[in-house]
Amino acid sequence: MIKSLKLRFILVGIFLVISIIYCLPNIHEPQGDLKKYLPSDKIHLGLDLKGGMHLLLELDMAKMMQNLTDRKLSALKDGMIRDGVRFLALDMKGNTIAVTVKAEQKEKLYNLVGKEFPDLKAGATKTEGDTLSVDFVMSEKELASLKDNAVRQALETIRNRIDQFGVSEPVIVKQGENQILVQLPGIKDPQRALDLIGRTAQLEFKLVDEENAARATSGSVPDGDELLMMRTKNRETGIATTTPTLLKKQALLTGELLTDAKVSIGGETFRNEPYVSIEFDSEGARIFDKITAENVGKRLAIVLDNTVYSAPVVKERISGGKASITGGFTMEEAKDLAIVLRAGALPAPVKVVQNITIGPTLGQDSIRQGVRATILGALLVVIFMIIYYRWSGVIACVALFLNLLYLLGAFSALKATMTLPGIAGIALTIGMGVDSNVLIFERIREELRLGKTVRAAVDGGFSKAWVAIFDSHITTLITACVLFIFGTGPIKGFAITLIIGMIINLFTAVFGSKAIFDWILQKFKPRTLSI
């Protein structure tokens, strides 16, 4: 513990000034030149206290079914090639997969489907000469569970994105059949949030069809190819231009096998602009290694949501499963792209059905009552402490007020979101602060009863109470840290308040009331203590 009284007061003062500076915008927003140098963020209030952005998203189920059938089709195709089922035609009609084989292959085909695709049911069959056409459809039950899964996956993905975007305490619930209701508190840039949440984020690697490159502008697309737009952005002007590019339709690798995506800057190759570096898992790395080995000298396009971001020439085989996505991003764009890639793709595109601003869940009436009751409660405690401990009680109240200022300052500085559970956390913290003071004062009284001098009693009381205060605060701090790391939603909000609160409590227990006591003892050298 720091002995010098001056130093302790300076520390208390420095933190006090910082806290007040951070608290200031809540009372009066800085104007003019000051704005540049002073923090201007108010404490964010949660959905329950202030309301926020209300989004209703709808998953495009038709598109999702098509994607699903698409995937089934290519899996079936792979299976048939592997098992030696020679098929004459393989087609997709809506949600049905039509397979045409020689009649003698029927057994083999049914075996394969029965074993590996139990969710496919053989529907209408048609025999023509020695060929057989079978329509495979997915069973109703299977479809329902797939849809259900897709919505759940979309929900989790969106939750992940919002978490990583740094919005605390959102509401994310399923609504109706295929809608997701999202409510976000305190969003400054709604459009950015909307882009982040609504993006499908389907990342694919596809080969550029260079043999037919000339046909890209003519509009006639060769079989097995697709025409996508390549987006190039001039970083100086910020203007994006698009050029049609012909790609092989088959995706060689998708974002599903991603393990990490983060923003990087620099490197001469990237002209010092932000880009997103991605990392694949071992399976993805193996595939990427194979693709690059087989296609040296060709152009591999990086496609995100059907837009080509870049199509670099594969110079050499790339092992290790690392790649990067460039595209003249601003820092913000790169950050958001990394978030959506990390959080994963949505199973289907989403459409925003409703985008409105909503008021607080608690309602203004309840909030006003709550604030009034809190002030009343605090006043009662202050009065009680002063009646019971007299001047020492006044010191305790000063220390607690200091505590509260520090807390609010920390809240503003960390841009934490204040919700009712968060306020509960503050109440517990202040409660523990009161308790610390009670512990100390009771100890000082005990020491005084033993006949010690004022100076000795104060020192003894503080040092003996300190052990209990320290232990109880550290236990709470440990709990709060675990709750913060593993908890979600309101539990996290509660935990962060507790963490900040416990640290500040420990600080004021030593530097707050003790410093005031020491100062009074030094200055006035009282013979008796008002406690």
Next chain:
Amino acid sequence: MLELLKSTNVDFIGFRKKAFIISAIMILIGIYAFVMVIIGKANLSVDFTGGTNLQIRFAEQVDIGTLRKVLTDGGISDVQIQEVSGTKDFFIKTKLIDSDKETIQNKVASIFAAQLPGKKFEVLGSNMVGPGVGKELKNYAILAVCLAMLGIIIYIWYRFTFISGIAATIATFHDVFAVLGVFYILNKELNLLIITALLTVAGYSLQDTVVVFDRIRENMGAMKTRDDLGKVMNRSINEVLSRTIITGISTILALGALMFAGGEVLLDFSFALLIGLIVGTYSSIFVASPLVLMWRKGIK
């Protein structure tokens, strides 16, 4: 010096057998309530169950408080009402769902029609909503609580003894379960705010227990002869009694203000904290220390 308590000498430890019976009953009710919560039979809020979300447009300005009161009087008590800013639209979320007999839409509409005569409104939409706290979140929360418990045991083991860590954790759960049990018996709704209250109760209870343990540790260190542990515990609890009472009073003052002036949203919350405060104080005296004593006697 204003003193509520002169030095006391109450035989708290001697009361432990009766205390254990009381605690056992509270824990059993609490565990029963907990099981009911897990299987979804308890009175859970729309955050956990999902329900119906109505969008209603009024023709003139209406107060949220009025709406809440009217709905509560009409038998829909667990509502969350949100106002769409800048309009006269409201979202009304309830855990009730459409039944064969009556849709929620009609039920709410008939309540409004009867209770708010003259106020024109139309129901813009009625949708089923899922729970805000899904399975994954629930599992994460349970994992978090288990790990927090482990952290407490390890820290208290390091600072005191292993058995103190276990006893402190049991006392903490004892308190949380007791509050849960009371809420279950009174059929009060468990929402996210009450879950936070339970966490707060856990924090308060731990604090209390650690303060008592600290004094026992100190007094044991000063023991010259091998005193009876029970006596040391009794002395320690008596010594910290004034602190327990004073802190208790100041907390009750603050909670009382919240309960009587905080409105209905804060009522259940502060009620949970009040019960937690009482049970927490009780458990730090009658549960945590006697458990340590029993264990010590058992291994002798």
